[in-house]
Amino acid sequence: MGRRGRRTKEMVEIAKKRIDVLFSLAQKMAEEGNIGFSDRYVDLAFKIGTRYNVRIPGRYRSLYCRSCHSYLLSGTSSRARLNTGKLTVTCLRCGHCYRHPYLKEKKAKRGGTRIA
Ligand SMILES: [Zn+2]
Secondary structure, three states, X not given: OOOOOOOOHHHHHHHHHHHHHHXXXXXXXXXXXXXXXXXXXXXXXXXXXXXXXXXXXHHHHHHEOOOOXXXXXXXXXXXXXXXXXXXXXXXXXXXXXXXXXXXXXXXXOOOOOOOO
């Protein structure tokens, strides 16, 4: 427990919240057709993540390209294809493609109530 860390627990919490806000803004902008803004927000989220050493939450993983960090919007900045049992998403900006096993979404949300 070093007291002189550059990042405090508080800073990390703020960084996480900002990443959440940036991703929700990115989604909103993409819905409104402003994908250019979405890219900026994703980029900002990454910058914050890098600065505070905070990982981008896994739930956002399908929203951006892990290679060029652009926002992936099916039909606009990405192309989704269903192959036998697999969903292939191609980033139209850098050509990187992702394969997801095509499974029914498992709803395994565990609501852990934490007592502060
Ligand atoms: Zn890309």
